[in-house]
Amino acid sequence: QSAPTQPASVSGSPGQSITISCTGTSSDVGNYNLVSWYQQHPGKAPKLMIHEDTKRPSGVSNRFSGSKSGNTASLTISGLQAEDEADYYCCSFAGSSTWVFGGGTKVTVL
């Protein structure tokens, strides 16, 4: 069971939109509507941003949105702000009561 693939880094200027991809397989990302996304600032615990592919928890900015096509899930951050600079991880249910995290993406606000 290998980790879904995420780009190591993505950058954008304030106000721009960026998209982070999470490419898995038909055994995990592509087989269940159970991808979630987490934001992690240095030295802090992860924070849930998106769950069940596209659902945004209350309290999370509507600048964050999730989507999925086939074996690839995506997180889009619109209107990029300095506070969005962090690491982002996707996580997918992989069947048989197991889960798998993506390798993580470092977002830099230029």
Added chain:
Amino acid sequence: QAQLVQSGAEVKRPGASVKVSCKASGYILTSYFIHWVRQAPGQGLEWMGIINPDGGSTNYAQKLQGRLTMTRDTSTSTVYMELSRLRSEDTAVYYCTRDSGSGRSRFDPWGQGTLVTVSS
């Protein structure tokens, strides 16, 4: 407000065991699964396993089977993660997190993390 509070940092010798606690408050422990996730220094998140506090059933990541044990004490609303036969590669911050979606990959909230250092 649901909260998870973990035990403090540990330093262990290779070959030893470590037991980290995760105390839940603000909700009924048995209502939601708890996952454990670890993060080695400068590395990404790694899913370790899951425990259903209602009954105690568990499932572990294949690479940790045989060394990992998750238990719970419902009387104190506490979940435990014990990792045995520690090696240097187990040095990491260990997190507990609640599956607020009842198995639907909605990990929230998270504990503050416990640093486990394995060093001779």
